[in-house]
Amino acid sequence: MAAHIIRRLIWLPVVLFFVSVITFALGLYGPGNPVTVMLGLHATPDTIARLNQEYGFDQPFHVQYLHYIGNALQGNFGYSLVKYRDQPVGRLIAERLPVTMQLNLLALIIGSVLGIPLGILAGLYRNSWFDWSVRTLSLIAVSIPIIFLMPVLLFVFSRQHEIILSFSNSKFTLGPFLPMVAGRWEGIFSGKIVLPVLIESLGFIAILTRQMRAGMIDVLGQDYVRTARAKGSWVCRSAVWSRARSWLKIFLAFPASAVSRSKRSIRASTM
Amino acid sequence: MATLLDVKDLRTEFHTQDGVVHAVNGVSFSVDEGETLGLVGESGCGKSVSMLSVMRLIPMPPGKIKTGQVMFQGRDLLKVDDEEIRSVRGNKIAMVFQDPMTSLNPVLTIGTQIAESLELHLGMTREQARKRSVELLKMVGIPEAEGRLDDYPHQFSGGMRQRVMIAMALSCSPQLLIADEPTTALDVTIQAQIIDIVKRLKRELGMAIIWITHDLGVIAGLADRINVMYAGFVIETAPVKEIFGNPLHPYTLGLLGSIPRLDEHRKAKLTPIEGLPPDLISMPTGCPFHDRCRYRTEKCSQENPALELGGVRHSVACWNWQDVQKARGASAA
Numbered sequence: 001m002a003a004h005i006i007r008r009l010i011w012l013p014v015v016l017f018f019v020s021v022i023t024f025a026l027g028l029y030g031p032g033n034p035v036t037v038m039l040g041l042h043a044t045p046d047t048i049a050r051l052n053q054e055y056g057f058d059q060p061f062h063v064q065y066l067h068y069i070g071n072a073l074q075g076n077f078g079y080s081l082v083k084y085r086d087q088p089v090g091r092l093i094a095e096r097l098p099v100t101m102q103l104n105l106l107a108l109i110i111g112s113v114l115g116i117p118l119g120i121l122a123g124l125y126r127n128s129w130f131d132w133s134v135r136t137l138s139l140i141a142v143s144i145p146i147i148f149l150m151p152v153l154l155f156v157f158s159r160q161h162e163i164i165l166s167f168s169n170s171k172f173t174l175g176p177f178l179p180m181v182a183g184r185w186e187g188i189f190s191g192k193i194v195l196p197v198l199i200e201s202l203g204f205i206a207i208l209t210r211q212m213r214a215g216m217i218d219v220l221g222q223d224y225v226r227t228a229r230a231k232g233s234w235v236c237r238s239a240v241w242s243r244a245r246s247w248l249k250i251f252l253a254f255p256a257s258a259v260s261r262s263k264r265s266i267r268a269s270t271m
Numbered sequence: 272m273a274t275l276l277d278v279k280d281l282r283t284e285f286h287t288q289d290g291v292v293h294a295v296n297g298v299s300f301s302v303d304e305g306e307t308l309g310l311v312g313e314s315g316c317g318k319s320v321s322m323l324s325v326m327r328l329i330p331m332p333p334g335k336i337k338t339g340q341v342m343f344q345g346r347d348l349l350k351v352d353d354e355e356i357r358s359v360r361g362n363k364i365a366m367v368f369q370d371p372m373t374s375l376n377p378v379l380t381i382g383t384q385i386a387e388s389l390e391l392h393l394g395m396t397r398e399q400a401r402k403r404s405v406e407l408l409k410m411v412g413i414p415e416a417e418g419r420l421d422d423y424p425h426q427f428s429g430g431m432r433q434r435v436m437i438a439m440a441l442s443c444s445p446q447l448l449i450a451d452e453p454t455t456a457l458d459v460t461i462q463a464q465i466i467d468i469v470k471r472l473k474r475e476l477g478m479a480i481i482w483i484t485h486d487l488g489v490i491a492g493l494a495d496r497i498n499v500m501y502a503g504f505v506i507e508t509a510p511v512k513e514i515f516g517n518p519l520h521p522y523t524l525g526l527l528g529s530i531p532r533l534d535e536h537r538k539a540k541l542t543p544i545e546g547l548p549p550d551l552i553s554m555p556t557g558c559p560f561h562d563r564c565r566y567r568t569e570k571c572s573q574e575n576p577a578l579e580l581g582g583v584r585h586s587v588a589c590w591n592w593q594d595v596q597k598a599r600g601a602s603a604a
Contacts, residue, residue, distance in 0.1 A: 223373035229328055230368075231361035231388045231439065 020072075024065050037081050106197050111204025118205070119212025126217060134209060141206035149199055157195065275446055275479050276325070276364075277301040281339035283317075283324045286332060290552040294320040296503035297338075299578075302447065307473065307480040309494030309511065311487060311526070313548060317503040318483045319369075322449050326366060327356050343447075362392040365440035369452040371432035375424040381435050382420030385442055392443045407438040411468055430461035437468065444476060451483045466493060487530055491515060496584070499523045502549050502559035505578065509585035519587040521564045521595055558590070566591045566598070 035051050036043075052058050056067060071078070077089040084092055122134040219225060283295040295317040302308050310318045323329050325341050325348065341348040344363065348356060360366075368374040376384060385407060386400035395403065401420065408416035411434040424432055433453060440448055450469070454462040466489065473480060484490050490497060490511070497514045499507040499522065507520040518524045525544035546563040549555050555562065561571035570590050578586040581596075589595065 223368060223370060224376040226328060227366075227368060227374045227436075227439075228376065228387070229360065230326060230366040232357045232359070232391055233361070233387060234357070 020069060021065065024068060025061070028061065028064065034081055103193070103196055103200060106193070107200035108204055110197065110201040111208055114201070115205040115208030116212050119209040120216055122209065123213040123216025123220065131213075135213070138206035138209045141202045142210070146199055146203065149202075150196070153195060153199065273304050274301050275304045275306075275343070277340075277342040278321075278325060279340040279342075281321060281324055281341065282337040283320050283329060283334060283339075284337055285334050287552075292551045293554055294334075294503055294551060295324060296554075298500075298503070298505050300498055300505055300508060302479050302481060304446070305477050305479055306496065307482060307494045309490035309497040310481060310483045310500060311485065311490060311497055312500035313485055315548065315551070316500045318485075318500055319451050321500075322366075322451060322481060322483060326360055326364060326449070328360075328366075358392070361388045361440075361445075362443045363445055364447045364449065365443070365445040366449045366451065367433070367436050367440045367453045370456045371429055371436050372456065374436060375432055377424055380421050380423055381427070385420075385435070385439050388439065388442045403442070404438075407442055408435070410441070410472070411435070411438045412464075413438075429457055430464065433457060433461075433465055434468065437465070437472075441472060441476065441478075445478055447479045447481065449481045449483070452485070453482075454489060455484070455486070462489070469493075487515075487526060499526070502554070503551065504559060504575075504588060506560070506588045507586065508578070509582065509587075513582060513585050517582065517585070517596070518599075519581045519585065519592040519595055520560075520589050521566050521591075522560050524595060524599065525563075558588075566594055 034055070035048055035057065038051065039047060056064060059067075075090055077093070079085075080087050080089055080092060118134050122131040125131055278301065279299045281295055281298045282293075285292040285294055298317070298321050300308070310322070312318050320329065320334075324336050324339070327336070327348065329336065336349060339349055343359065346355075348359065351359075375381065382401060382404055385404040386395075386397065389395045389400040389403055390397070404420055405416045408419065413419060413431060413434055419427075424435075427435065433456075436453070448469075453469075454465050457465060469480070470493065480493075482490060482493055494511045496508065496510050498505050499514070499520065501522050507514070507518070507523050509517075509519075514523060515527065518527055522544070525542075528542040529544060531541060544563055549559050549562075555572070556575075557570075557572040558564070558567075558575050561567045564571065566589075568591060574590075576588045576590050578588045581587040581592050
């Protein structure tokens with residue numbers, strides 16, 4: 001296992017290099033152009049040419065790439081062109097990253113605690129009503145994008161400020177549980193984190209449930225599970241055990257998926 | 272000798288999209304204490320499924336044990352609850368499977384896998400189980416047993432893995448060992464080694480064995496008695512010498528005719544059995560073997576014969592076994 005981790009770590013820079021080249025190329029040759037963003041659609045060719053020269057956009061690809069990667073390695077990611085005009089991108093990310101990480105970590109924990117057992121049970125009781133409902137709900141949860149779900153729930157909950165609990169006639173105020181307005185982060189122990197964490201964890205629950213279920217079904221069909229049963233072992237014992245080991249691998253891959261998810265939530269928060 | 276396992280009218284079927292597969296169709300047999308029973312037949316004839324049914328290891332669904340009684344030490348294994356069957360599996364009845372490459376859990380050390388039954392059934396502590404595991408590995412002839420406990424299955428060769436499987440199966444000294452084609456996936460020299468190990472352990476430990484195989488050569492030197500299966504039926508059962516010396520069912524005769532024998536005339540040709548086994552979804556009426564049989568009569572396509580006595584401890588399910596016997600006698604003379 002240790003050798004496996006070390007091997008992965010050695011490969012990490014290589015992978016990062018190729019990822020950076022590809023994303024840089026996509027940014028450069030893909031649709032959209034920073035100059036048009038800065039100047040608008042009606043700029044004169046003259047101004048466009050001058051800005052192109054000023055920012056080095058007329059240079060060949062490798063020069064631009066080296067320039068970009070050199071700056072990035074020194075912590076300089078350039079300046080924002082849109083909403084936070086002229087602010088360093090690095091600082092914008094650094095301000096949001098801790099919040100995003102806390103939010104995602106909490107959501108990941110909740111997602112694992114709920115998603116993994118749900119997936120195991122769905123796999124064990126395949127094609128039962130329980131399995132069908134878990135699969136249907138997780139499909140719905142995966143399909144609805146956060147940027148849609150968040151405003152809808154926000155809308156619903158901010159209209160409905162109070163829930164009256166019918167059995168005790170007492171009022172239950174939702175106010176403290178409404179998410180913070182941008183910029184006012186009150187930490188993970190604040191009630192305002194409930195809704196965002198709930199929504200973030202939905203995605204984790206859905207994905208983990210489906211992966212865990214598929215993995216369980218795969219393992220349950222293996223010869224060695226039959227061997228374990230022939231030994232008098234409980235069905236689940238060996239299946240879950242061998243799943244648990246391969247889960248380590250998936251958890252190691254999580255940083256990658258968390259990054260792509262936090263990009264989405266950054267987008268959502270700047271919307 | 273006392274009867275150890277008594278199976279009566281066992282029927283197992285599988286419900287698939289194409290229809291109901293009748294895998295085992297009313298099989299009855301018994302095994303005495305210390306006896307070795309050979310279960311012989313071609314692929315898909317219900318050998319493995321009948322034994323998996325005895326252990327209740329059939330995947331359900333799609334499988335279903337429709338009727339039957341499996342008496343073992345005074346109780347019907349098909350009726351006891353899950354906890355009780357688990358206390359029998361691996362403890363009183365153990366099983367060795369065909370493919371040692373896939374039958375061991377690849378992410379657990381073999382020490383852990385052997386210790387599992389010991390801790391489960393005999394209540395051993397980890398330390399005791401470890402000590403016993405070393406003894407077991409030595410017993411099946413694995414060199415440097417102590418050092419190999421912490422190895423994973425992929426660090427063993429096929430033959431060594433099958434030895435591990437056997438050590439695992441014998442860990443709780445079972446009364447009955449079911450060996451489901453344990454040598455089929457191994458090459459011939461390793462086959463011989465494994466068979467020798469099983470023979471020796473049987474002598475030392477005295478358990479009964481049910482050995483499933485399609486290899487008549489393997490079973491000849493191993494079994495006391497043989498059940499021949501075809502299309503989910505036991506069609507002939509007899510002591511091993513009877514089966515080879517005095518086969519009464521045309522199918523058994525066909526099986527023996529299709530393998531070379533040392534005591535036969537040098538130039539004698541092998542005669543294969545014509546045709547294919549019947550479709551287990553839409554079984555023919557009458558004897559399942561009738562359309563491949565050289566001895567068939569009108570009656571064979573209408574009624575399925577039950578097992579009847581054709582000699583001492585020798586039963587056969589054929590309407591015309593007397594003709595088979597006569598014809599064989601004539602050709603030998």
